[in-house]
Amino acid sequence: GAVVSQHPSRVICKSGTSVKIECRSLDFQATTMFWYRQFPKQSLMLMATSNEGSKATYEQGVEKDKFLINHASLTLSTLTVTSAHPEDSSFYICSARGRGQSYSYEQYFGPGTRLTVT
Amino acid sequence: QQPVQSPQAVILREGEDAVINCSSSKALYSVHWYRQKHGEAPVFLMILLKGGEQKGHEKISASFNEKKQQSSLYLTASQLSYSGTYFCGTSSGGSNYKLTFGKGTLLTVNP
Numbered sequence: 001g002a003v004v005s006q007h008p009s010r011v012i013c014k015s016g017t018s019v020k021i022e023c024r025s026l027d028f029q030a031t032t033m034f035w036y037r038q039f040p041k042q043s044l045m046l047m048a049t050s051n052e053g054s055k056a057t058y059e060q061g062v063e064k065d066k067f068l069i070n071h072a073s074l075t076l077s078t079l080t081v082t083s084a085h086p087e088d089s090s091f092y093i094c095s096a097r098g099r100g101q102s103y104s105y106e107q108y109f110g111p112g113t114r115l116t117v118t
Numbered sequence: 119q120q121p122v123q124s125p126q127a128v129i130l131r132e133g134e135d136a137v138i139n140c141s142s143s144k145a146l147y148s149v150h151w152y153r154q155k156h157g158e159a160p161v162f163l164m165i166l167l168k169g170g171e172q173k174g175h176e177k178i179s180a181s182f183n184e185k186k187q188q189s190s191l192y193l194t195a196s197q198l199s200y201s202g203t204y205f206c207g208t209s210s211g212g213s214n215y216k217l218t219f220g221k222g223t224l225l226t227v228n229p
Contacts, residue, residue: 044219093159109159
């Protein structure tokens with residue numbers, strides 16, 4: 001149980017374009033999903049927290065107009081990187097926390113998306 | 119505030135033991151441990167909740183001292199598959215239960 005998928009696993013885009021990353025909880029309902037960014041050999045930095053049906057909460061320093069998050073259902077959240085620039089190149093990982101006793105505290109991570117902006 | 123992990127890196131021979139520590143300056147509700155291999159997402163190991171508990175499965179266990187706001191991860195009789203970067207994530211509770219991760223401990227197990 002507690003499987004989270006992410007798509008795509010790798011994406012290369014040109015500077016100025018937008019990229020959408022999907023995060024799905026496959027076998028549980030995710031009340032909350034989190035989006036992280038990780039630079040090489042560094043820790044996981046939380047970008048935003050999203051709850052189904054409500055606006056995402058962004059961490060300090062994260063541009064909400066650049067990183068658009070939509071949590072449309074209990075199993076799907078999307079992150080759109082708008083007008084991407086080379087400095088946005090990173091490993092983006094989502095995690096999900098579910099409802100119910102089994103999944104209420106743990107966060108389960110998706111496999112990540114490697115974004116390269118050229 | 120980011121929890122502090124120690125050591126930053128450790129090298130073991132197969133079969134040796136290791137301890138990874140995680141400490142916070144804030145009161146904690148829970149501590150979560152993950153292992154991440156290069157280029158992959160973190161894999162959940164275990165969670166320890168407020169109440170000061172110890173948990174374990176197979177040869178990996180952990181303790182949580184909420185008074186000291188510290189947690190330790192114990193790896194016994196290490197295997198090659200244990201290699202990776204270990205992160206602790208801490209939460210002070212709250213409705214969203216978000217985690218703040220330490221900088222990680224790189225564990226290398228050699229034959």
